[in-house]
Amino acid sequence: MIPEQGLVTERFEENRAHLRAVAYRMLGSLSEAEDAVQEAWLRLDRSDISGVENLAGWLTTVVGRVCLDMLRSRKSRREDEWDTHVPDPIVTDVDGADPEESAVLADSVGLAMLVVLDTLPPAERLAFVLHDMFAMPFDDIAPIVDKSTAATRQLASRARRRVQGTAPKPDLPRQRRVVDAFLAASRGGDFQALLDLLDPDVLLRADTGDGALGVSQLVRGARAVVAQALSFARMAQYARPVLVNGSPGLFTAPNGRPMGVMDFTIVGDRIVEINILADPQRLERPELRDLEPRSE
Incomplete structure (x- = not known):
């Protein structure tokens, strides 16, 4: 009782x-x-x-x-809106997570599974x-x-x-190396290096809320995803490593304004799925604004 x-x-x-x-x-x-x-x-x-x-x-x-x-x-x-919808990511610093967020992340579920x-x-x-x-x-x-x-x-x-298959066995050091290589190749505009990191059938899902950054979209195939990544090379200069739902990801906040969160599903040494949340309204969260900028 x-x-x-x-x-x-x-x-x-x-x-x-x-x-x-x-x-x-x-x-x-x-x-x-x-x-x-x-x-x-x-x-x-x-x-x-x-x-x-x-x-x-x-x-x-x-x-x-x-x-x-x-x-x-x-x-x-609409069905196409569901296709491009990215659930809310839990973004934490690579050096440590907020205790309350850590509790939510226990037995963490990745964005790919939430999708x-x-x-x-x-x-x-x-x-x-x-x-x-x-x-x-x-x-x-x-x-x-x-x-x-x-x-x-x-x-x-x-x-x-x-x-089934949406939650590969975690290997954080390997995943971090792949994400770091993706960021370096994006910043350098290295088409071949990006292509080498992507699975041929990679899927990119970008949820912009159909706001200032353009329409939400699905992009399939390595070459199409590379072209998309290169078009955002300038924004990559502002990206920094974070944990997204407990896995290595990227967070972009030029001038301290949250602009995007990137989540990667990695199998072996290849990226098989990228989920991007770039909806300004949904990124207006205190814990994102509080992430300290980091020089690379």
Whole structure:
């Protein structure tokens, strides 16, 4: 049985980072994840939980339901908008991460996986996230999606097949060498060096919010991606190494103004996918403005 309100508040705060991690993986949006966690607190505050023995499990279920409702009620986007949508990246300095961000990054999920999760039906996404990422039993997930346990297991299985291969085994030193080489080649306008770093079927996804930096786009194939990279050679002069969702990436902020975050999916020594968020509105985040410029 859960004791008095003061302890309930304390226990909620103890679970906040976990709830935020669940919501971020469900929604791919940091602001929406915060909204989901806040809604969970409001529901807790007005609920009779005198019979609740596992508050953490109760809160996880509530956040799951809230996120499911949010996914189902999102304004519909055109299919091409979903194709170019890049989820919110978690950007941290290579020398250390903010403790709260570190909690969200525990068992970090890369942007490439979040991109695929964004294409899943809401119930599939919830079943996969809660079971595969947070080890919630299917018996507990089934009531959230209003399915039988067997049907819920099938939802997660379908999602698992979709995301397979989007999270290569991490090798941070090797990934950093590849990203550093990409940055050097971009700055130097070295076409062949860039070509050598890219998988022939590499995919570049650029989400600009269709703002001042042009329209969002998908670019496929090494030569097309190299041409795109060379067109932004001037901006590469302002890029600096960061961690993007726990993996080596790049952050561009000329004159201290966040302009772009680049995330790389690397297999072996080749880049197979690049995700770029260059939407000025979504980059207006305090933790990005606080990243100190670094001279190379």
